Amino acid sequence: MDIDVLGPLGVRVDGFAVMPTAPKPRKVLALLALHVDRVVPVGVLVEELWGERPPRSARTTLQTYILQLRELIGAALERGGHAAPGEGGSSASAKDVLVTAPGGYLLRGDGGASDVREFERLAGLGYRAMDAEDFAGAARYLGEGLALWSGTALADVTTGTQLDMEVRRLEETRLCALYQRIEADLRLGRHRELLGELTVLVSRYRTHENLHGQFMLALYRSGRRGEALSVYQRLRQSLISELGLEPSVELRRLQAAILKTSEPTPLSVRSEGLAGGARDRLVPAS
Structure with missing residues (x-):
């Protein structure tokens, strides 16, 4: 099956x-x-x-x-x-x-293919590669896992309470893998290649601090300092208006680092956790 x-x-x-x-x-x-x-x-x-x-x-x-x-x-x-x-x-x-x-x-699956099982396997390999600082391997594994998605989970099923929870869980695992794949690409210096993708993602996830931090970093490394600061201001407005929150300390530190630097320097945002709401911290890139 x-x-x-x-x-x-x-x-x-x-x-x-x-x-x-x-x-x-x-x-x-x-x-x-x-x-x-x-x-x-x-x-x-x-x-x-x-x-x-x-x-x-x-x-x-x-x-x-x-x-x-x-x-x-x-x-x-x-x-x-x-x-x-x-x-x-x-x-x-x-x-x-x-x-x-x-x-x-x-x-009974009887050993047949399952896209969610394959995604979880590839994501696990990607996370372990990230832990080992094998960023090329992490980007490859996570990219292959994310390519298994063809839309929202169970896109053609009218969901009730139980399936709603499952769909939310799956979407969260997708977002975590996506965040980590982008992190790996940033570590590999692919900041310019990420700009288009991150532009779409921050429009879709208006209050996701990790993705906004990655977008700020990609813009900053591409020499677009002013745009990186504008991303921070838009995020702050969204957080205040939608959640009544200020940006995290880590995002404020990233903004401060960009404000104090006239030329892009090798900075990176490392994940403290895999959840979509995980906070980031500013660390030197290797």
Whole structure:
């Protein structure tokens, strides 16, 4: 089974799509796909489908959706040439793929591809390369991981409470990887190449201090000192108007360093953490 969630939902068995068109079965499949090879409790599925006030028929209706998914899986297995139980040879059935487990349901991946697992693997390699100051390796691994994204996670699924949390978690991991990849590129002196990308990012994330700090640094290193200072002022206005906060001490130090220097010097912003809200500190570039 191959699973894509970093963009539109895609689930394939033996290369054949298993995609219900109705919104609620798609939600069920999305949750099972996100937790492939792990049991998803019935209560979690019910909450995703109906919120805090499910109908009395919720569990029966959920079983109907499971049956619909198994029909799609069974059709894909037949098209893939798997023998049905009782026909001899190696057999596979939809119940072997979408399993009823104690307290819930489990979707078996059977070692197939998963874009989110591959992203997490590549991001992990990238973070370890950053720790080892292998900035070229970090930029490569993180760039390959980010290339797996084709849009917002589960872009074509109408999400409920559970899927909303999962989508936010995935988007946060994407933003963390993006921040670290840009950090690696800055360490490699690619500040001019980053200007276009950072222009878009700071417009999208108006109060993200780390990205604004990176943009300031890229502009500063490109000899555009005045523009770097303007980025700080726009960030400050956004933070005050939207969050009632002043920029962090670290961002104020970066602004002060730019104000005091008439020519760009090799400065860098190193992450203190991977979260999107992590603070930065000004350190000499190696």
